[in-house]
Amino acid sequence: MGRRSAVAACLVFSGLSALVYQIIWVRLLGFTFGTTTEAVSTVLAVFFGGLALGNLWAAARLSRVQRPLRVYALLELGIGLYALASLPLLQGLASVDVLIGAGQGPWTRTGIRLLGSALLLLPPTIAMGATLPVVARGLVTEDASVGRWSALLYASNTLGAVLGAYLCGFWLIPTLGLTRTVVAAGVVNLGVAAAVLALAGGLRAAAMPTPVAATVPAEGGTRGRAVFLFFFGVSGFVAIGYEIIWSKVFGIVMEGTLYGFAAVLSAFLLGIALGSFLIAPRVDRIRDLPRAFGWLHAAIAVAVAVGIRAVPDLPYWMQRLSGLEGIDPLHRLYLLVVPIVLVPTALFGAAFPVLVRIIARQAAAAGRGIGVATAVNTTGSILASLVVGFLWIPAFGMDRSLEILLLLDGGVALLALASFDGVQVDRAVAGQLLRAPQLADYRAQLERELASQRYRREGRSAVVTVYELPTHRMLRTNGLREAAYALIPPYYTTESMLLGVLPYLLAQGEARRGLVVGLGGGNTLDALLHTRLERIDLVELERAVIDALDVFAAGRENPLHDPRVEVIVNDGRNELLLAAHDGRLAYDVIASQPSHPRRIGAASLFTEEYFALARSLLSPGGRFALWVSGFRVDSESLLAIVTSFERIFPGSLFFDGSYGRARTDFLLIGGREPGVIDPVLMAQRMREPRLAALLGRFGFEAVEDVLAGFEGPGADFARISPEARNTDDLPFVETRVPRDMRTNYLDFGVIESQVDASAPALPPLSGPVDVARIA
Structure with a gap:
């Protein structure tokens, strides 16, 4: 393995530890802040906000960085040391939240948590967000391979996140517990820092071009780059919106367990990594990048709409899979999740290097392009976590929310196809894209007893239903029975x-x-x-x-x-x-x-x-x-x-x-x-x-x-x-x-x-x- 490939492999471990921190820190703060949608969304927004700031910070300063891989090593060293010190800091934040938040209203408490989470989580997450652009600055040296290396680095980092989600949910938390898992992740960061320092000596970054404006693609110029960055922001919004809805749907079927959460998250990230890996050898040979970006999003909308057809039958398949021999019961969950999420997430993963190739054609600008692209995409993700979870699902339900997301996805596809290469989108094709929600009957209810259903509300944390049966009423949250009330004495249990x-x-x-x-x-x-x-x-x-x-x-x-x-x-x-x-x-x-x-x-x-x-x-x-x-x-x-x-x-x-x-x-x-x-x-x-x-x-x-x-x-x-x-x-x-x-x-x-x-x-x-x- 060459030095470049070895450094790229280090990104796998960076992604692994970052995802472990996300899961553990959100969980630890949940013990104090609670598990309300507002509390969890606040912590996640701060975490992803730090990643976006790190992306932007790296993009703005990469022109002055002469030894980017040494910067990467220092970032990993800082993340590791901060992680080892994070547990007492988290305990201190918990005490401050309770001390100041006691007696305050919900919005005041949310503000206190936002500020406290920002003070605690922004330093390490900014460093995490900076790692990928910095590594790209150090490893991408040829203009002709900007797309390939961007795809490989992004895929490597995301593959690490897949491993982090999987190991954290299926092995680390059950075996080591939360504290020792954080310590182990910190040691991984320190190991990455040492390895990168040893590898960095023989690698030289590409010289920065002058002027920087030369990195903007000819078609569309600065305006073209800005528009496609906007499209990528919407793409991030749509992707996390899908993830939120998929998580809620699979959470109902899998009864809201830790393993179900880990399976959905790791399968989602696996698709993104796979898509980037698959397009890596081809992206630099794509002649019409805007059109490719548009068709990828058109395919995403269709794949989601088709995949959602299976939702009504998920409980049936969950039951059938429970009798499957030769596969560990926990890993059977992937047989339920992967067929629905893998194709659309792989297409999302393929869209990233295409976008980077649109906004950065020269090797020296690849790091900046990745930084800006990931920052914009992450910003869209933050907005989705707040808008879809806080507003859309409680107001419109999952069905309507999914329809809006599909329309946004189809809209991005149409605008990208029509914007800069003079392609005239066939009116029939446009009609099909805008009617993507109607390709699938995704409005099938998860409950079979529709005739007896007397109440259904999609709240912020659960889908709540009430059924009237011949002898009693039954209340369920996310499909699981929580209470019954008999129509004759003694009425309840x-x-x-x-x-x-x-x-x-x-x-x-x-x-x-x-x-x-x-x-x-x-x-x-x-x-x-x-x-x-x-x-x-x-x-x-x-x-x-x-x-x-x-x-x-x-x-x-x-x-x-x-x-x-x-x-x-x-x-x-x-x-x-x-x-x-x-x-x-x-x-x-x-x-x-x-x-x-x-x-x-x-x-x-x-x-x-x-x-x-x-x-x-x-x-x-x-x-x-x-x-x-x-x-x-x-x-x-x-x-x-x-x-x-x-x-x-x-x-x-x-x-x-x-x-x-x-x-x-x-x-x-x-x-x-x-x-x-x-x-x-x-x-x-x-x-x-x-x-x-x-x-x-x-x-x-x-x-x-x-x-x-x-x-x-x-x-x-x-x-x-x-x-x-x-x-x-x-x-x-x-x-x-x-x-x-x-x-x-x-x-x-x-x-x-x-x-x-x-x-x-x-x-x-x-x-x-x-x-x-x-x-």
């Missing part, structure tokens, strides 16, 4: 009722203030409203879930209309952080009902750090209740949650939420101190008129009926797997459960058989109960 009522019954002293994390179908909130709590704060991430309750709760009183309820639209964990720092009164009852622990976002509400945060908000004698679904959860994952819970809540109590019927829904109860249950106080609360009526519908008439669901102290279950932990840094459950959800089966009897036979059959009590009735 035992576990959803007890999630709210049980911590109230077990709380010591007066119980006045409650908190519910996650609305679901409102059943737990409704149950708590049957108690004598004076105020209940309800924290829900998705506004569309709140609006859905008018339909889901039809025929009964909507619990959100109760004057005791304060609705807070925010990420649950972020809201608890703010509550812990703004001097709010402690809670006597906290009921936490996040979605399933395998889903991105919800997974962070099953970790030790979240449990510690909830514990800090409890009053003396207060109780925290956590719902854990056993659906597609294996024994090791359940025990990891219980063990982590017991670490934070010593003396915790483990209840079977279904009370022996299915044994797949469990409730963990903890307090600031190991609690002793007062059966007299429990009985007194159970006699409260409204609560007694509610409990009676479920057959709970005495204290013993409630205690019958007690499975044992949390400590006894924690002893089965004492080393098991589920933490922010090493999310064991989030990375383990999705590995083969179709075969995961929880046999609670096996877990129960491992509990010490001498374990107490009753929780600690301060008074007598009728043991015979419990048995």
Whole structure:
């Protein structure tokens, strides 16, 4: 391998580490900022904004750089050292955000996060953005190979990003955890710096031309270059718009897991890298570059429109693929994603070197051309992440948003074809391009029960639907069932009722203030409203879930209309952080009902750090209740949650939420101190008129009926797997459960058989109960 090829190979590792940082830093900041669309989009906008600034900085200064490869080595050295120092900086930013943001409105908090993220992320991302143009300045030495080398360098860098997305999601986070993954990526940057310094000695950059204006293509001059840069900005907007919609669609089918996210992102980047590699040997021989650019975008629009035809059948193919032998269950996801995204993304990848060739014909200007092109393209990407995710999808839905993107893509194709080479676009061809959305029936609903659908809203973080079936209503987010409400008594499930009522019954002293994390179908909130709590704060991430309750709760009183309820639209964990720092009164009852622990976002509400945060908000004698679904959860994952819970809540109590019927829904109860249950106080609360009526519908008439669901102290279950932990840094459950959800089966009897036979059959009590009735 020659020196030039070796330096180009270093770009693979630069791209790998950059993508790792993007995933990990966004994830780490999400623990503090929350996982709302606004919070995540803010961090991503800053990250990509830094890349664009780095592109522009390099493009502006490359004319004065005599040893570009040494500059590249210094950039990699700076990125690596900054990455190694980033973890304490991130923790400091988290403290500042909570300290300043507490008590502020959502727009003020977004501004604070934007400023804090910019201060923290701009230095390394500017350096990352500068690397590709700088390397191009050092390696592209012949005018006749500007396009080929631009394509190869861009493809190499993107291939590294593919590896970063794949390794980060499928191996690094599950194996090393977040902290050690960042350290490993930092070491990679330092290794690249050392390798480039060793290789740089024998390479010389091409001399800069004079005047610089000579690099502008003859056809169209400066105006032509500016117009095609604008087209490339729109191209970046459209590409990220497609990615956002594809991510949401595949997220529904793949149930929002880390592996699904990694599969979509890496497949998207793989197509871009592949397209650049394939066009590299040909791009310098293309005579009519504007026309080639136009036809590539015409092909993109057609490929997306055709590929989207498969969307309605994705759940079917997902089920079929689950039975495929010889392929790891996680990698079967690629069989679902690649056929839809590979062709259009490869065409996007091929368009990049064509654009660079349009705006830079001389070798010495290749670095500047790449810098300007990537900056404009990245700017379009930033706008798309804000406009498509923030505005279009909530306002128009994914279908209409996709139609707008396809029209933009077709418009770019038409304008590029007609602009500078005198080509007269056939009227029939133009009509087909502008009608590209109609080439595919992409409006097919992902849900099959259209006839029973009573509500559908595409919110910022989820697609929320409500169905009316013969015996019950069902609420789903992104296709996954979250709540059910029967049309006959007792109306909702035992576990959803007890999630709210049980911590109230077990709380010591007066119980006045409650908190519910996650609305679901409102059943737990409704149950708590049957108690004598004076105020209940309800924290829900998705506004569309709140609006859905008018339909889901039809025929009964909507619990959100109760004057005791304060609705807070925010990420649950972020809201608890703010509550812990703004001097709010402690809670006597906290009921936490996040979605399933395998889903991105919800997974962070099953970790030790979240449990510690909830514990800090409890009053003396207060109780925290956590719902854990056993659906597609294996024994090791359940025990990891219980063990982590017991670490934070010593003396915790483990209840079977279904009370022996299915044994797949469990409730963990903890307090600031190991609690002793007062059966007299429990009985007194159970006699409260409204609560007694509610409990009676479920057959709970005495204290013993409630205690019958007690499975044992949390400590006894924690002893089965004492080393098991589920933490922010090493999310064991989030990375383990999705590995083969179709075969995961929880046999609670096996877990129960491992509990010490001498374990107490009753929780600690301060008074007598009728043991015979419990048995």
